[in-house]
Amino acid sequence: MPDYRLTPTPALGPGKAGRFEVDGYCIAENTGFAMTSISARTGSQEIVMKKLKAGLATDLPSAGSFKSNQGRTAFWTGPGQWMMLASHDDHELQAVDLAKRLNGDASVTEQNDGWVCFDVTGPDLEAVFERLAAMDVRQFTTGMATRTVIERVACFLLCMETRTHFRVFAGRSFAHSLLHAVKTALESTSALTAIKTI
């Protein structure tokens, strides 16, 4: 019997460049995350927060923000709900681990491959994202996370560094459409910046 082995493919497809650069801006697919959704069961939110604080030294953030510690990042996705990120190489089975730790106090669902993640960096991302998302991007500072819509694609947006580094999560199947939207905005931002300096 042949020894069949599965190989991973990025969200943008096999062999596709997961990186695009223009005039100091960069959009790069980040395939390194294991993702797990955590939804506290009825009346268990405090217990869930305590258990994760005690077991993983991870603070679950309040609405509109994310927190990182010891290689894990959690961002708020709804009342009593969070998404937990960790290195896929080290924590592919994070969902199994968290389910065990929380032991019925939360519903835990593996989301490893449900999302595409783009790290977008550049000198003025506020100028880029004000033409992508209806959120008030000029009030979006380091540590904030929000749910928004980019070109009709539902996204989570994390501000890794005010103005210069945003992390975008969207449904994996939307990867190429989202990439197109952000690429177009980067290109036009570059062109807009050029005429404003004329």
Added chain:
Amino acid sequence: MTQLNRLSGGIVDRTSQVTFSFDGRTFTGFRGDTLASALLANNVKLMGRSFKYHRPRGVIASGSEEPNALVELRTGAHREPNTRATVAELFEGLQACSQNRWPSLAFDAMGINDLFSNVLTAGFYYKTFMWPKIFWEKVYEPVIRRAAGLGTAATEPDPDVYDKGYLHCDVLIVGSGPAGLSAALTSARSGARVILADEDFELGGRLNAEDEELDRKPAREWLARALDELRNADNVRILSRTTVFGAYDHGVYGALERVSDHLAEPAPCLPRQILWRIYSKKAIVCAGATERPIAFENNDRPGIMLAGAMRAYANRWAVAADLKTAIFTNNDDGHRTARDLLRKGVEIAAVIDVRPEAQKIADYELLHGAKVVDAAGKLGLREISVRLSDNSLKTISCGALGVSGGWNPNVSLSCHQRGRPVWDPSIAAFVPGRNQPHGMLVAGAANGNLATGSALAEGYKKAADALSQIGIEPNVVDLPETQDSFLGMSAFWHTGEGKGRAWLDLQNDVTVKDVKLAHQEGFRSVEHMKRYTTLGMATDQGKTANMGALAIMAELCGKTIPETGTTIFRPPYTPVAIGALAGRSRDENFRPTRLTPSHWWAEEQGAVFVEAGSWLRAQWFPQKDDTHWRQSVDREVLAVRRSVGICDVTTLGKIDVQGKDAATFLNMVYCNGFAKLAVGKVRYGLMLREDGIVMDDGTAARFAEDHFVVTTTTANAVGVYRHMEFVRQCLRPDLDVQLISTTEAWAQYAVAGPNSRALLQKIVDPDFDLTNEAFPFMGCREITVCGGVRARLFRISFSGELAYELAVPTRSGDSLMRILMEAGKEFDVVPYGTEALGVLRIEKGHVTGNELNGQTSAIQLGMGRLISTKKDSIGTVLSRREGLSRNDGLRLVGFQGLEDDVSLPAGAHLFAAGTEHVPANDQGWLTSSAFSPHLQAPIALGFLEKGNDRLGELIEVANPIEGLTVKAKVVSPHFIDPEGERLRA
């Protein structure tokens, strides 16, 4: 050509000369000119032809209210018709053409219409082209449309780039005139986040158009300081070339920024225009006012302009419409124009003022108590006739006439949410009423404060009010000293003399006579008058026309103007290109598309794709020798029935349902029972709406006591998830249940056919026993494949064959497809697309979206017994309604065509043999249709009255649209393996 009418001064950049063309003739202007100012500078007064009568027309305004000077800009696919020359910024190489004329602007053959003006009055078309009726659409309308109209749109796809975006602020200020600037300075100094938007490319509003002083120095010095301060403030965003065109709910405003219309060669990625949605806590509308004309005979001659516009051309652009000019006014503002023109060296032929008490303010001839009653000069004004106070007639030679009938505050934005303006007799104009959009304040000329000083003061006051209301302490701003003059206006709308036409709406060729005719024929409501005469329609929306017509209708009706009222104001304030509304959503990116994990593999195979929901799915996989799609589909179907096929079914919605009450929850959303479903088992589920109609179907697999995975149809995935969230959050918040979509986390493939088990055994890790005994039909398990990769296996079948659905983490999906195809070679495995999927399910009698169309009940689908009577669930009670559950109602059955090569078209209606094909005899319709390669016959599913009792009956299938009627036999909907032996094998 030299610029004959260029004056001294102005704020054009004389060091930057610009060459442009109009109707093929080359001219020069300066940076800072508009097309209109540059043409006037070159003594070009004739700029267009009118809509209906093809009358020669020149520019009358200096801003976006312009009704006449509409031109086509640029060429080829970039061509844009109906652009107002008054807002088209001049750039090197600009190519402009006049429109709606043939063969030339100076000689337009369609000008013959003007000779028949007596019969071409308002309502002419409606009265005349009534017979024969069929001619209207085929003959009359096309001919009339060709004869009338504005410019011609480019027929190629628009190559320009458009963008859209979202801005947020504490205070949005619309307009950068005196009121806007003082509001902006106040807000900025108070620390508020400010957006200052102005439709002009030069900020300052009328401060640029007037020759006046602020703080005893030229107003432009104060303007420059104010703009410097605002430009250097971090909390201020200035949007020039940006029209705020609409006021929407909750402080949201629509604005169009013209980013590169003024550039000769924009960079490839530079948006031409950006459509902004501005979210504001407060908005201060300082949109200024529009001057209104006075109607008199032939008042549309090229060279007759609004006096304020004439003043703006002189002061801002250093341009005279003509070097010999007369003024006709009912207020002091007309005299300001005369004074400013004199200062620039223009000869003032006379100032004609209707007010007997009028006083002149400079050295010109004043004819008080007089009125202009006629104008001559077809292609350019030559002379005017003036009725003097002693009733004698005087002819005055002049090349231009400035007309001022007073000013109308621009109330449009304040009325966009059906607000009604109120009448201010002091300026004989409407001003914003009290019912403005939430959060909006109005200041300056837009609020009836027409003088610079009062506009500055009100801008400050309204900004202070707005800031206080949102919790920001307003900073005190020192306002400059002004030399306000008063309008001193005496309302005067039309001279009422002469038999010729006096024009009200220059863009739609509506005259005083047309309004009188509307009144005579009973169209007296302003809304009726508008529609009967077309007054106030088209690109300018009657900005210079509406008030005159209202005044005349009021006179005719014996009412006051406020009693007569205004028409409704609606966005957009000025035209917005469709391209700007679309933004980036165009061509293949019109909307986002979702790609399946095997998309790239399918592309490599040459698959034909189809949209399903937002997904792109492989429809079929053509082979080299295939000449018709049916060959591909038939081959795929037969291969599945014979051996094994693989289909990417990742697109089916997957909803993770967890919680202590997960089973109770599913028992509520599905009409059949789920509480007792064993762990490791899958069950088909039917979901009803509250009204008992079937919403969706799918499966639920139980992986643990408190953990289910629900699948939905592809198209309904979002709707079902939304419905389940509604139930969870609103109907049963007492249940401990959590939902999350995992549709994209797992790549899922249907492996179907008699050899599916054998194929899977080659990749499923050996620990897992796939035999029928160990893993029977409707089982589910978490397994590993290919040496330890986590996977989920479901033994379910849509095709009716022995089949599985195998799910792996999506990153492995592409690879799994390739491995399945490699491992399946020995079984002649085929990939199959949605078309074959459809054929297979029709042969098996499985329902999908065609049958679950929002009209059908479980009983009609033959699933009545699925509705549990042992529990309550959404839709159960109403599904028992008589109309949905009657025995003689529609039932889902199968149909088999009698002729192999004649298909049974889906959507066709069913009639008992021998009955007339009329609605009264309609007995049902076909929902899904296919050619069955298995049966070698056309087959279909459909709903037929008492269908269950009519198996074997021959029925007529009628497609009246194509005039087709075929006979078909009513059969069981299960064309293959009705006992289900194959799928349990």
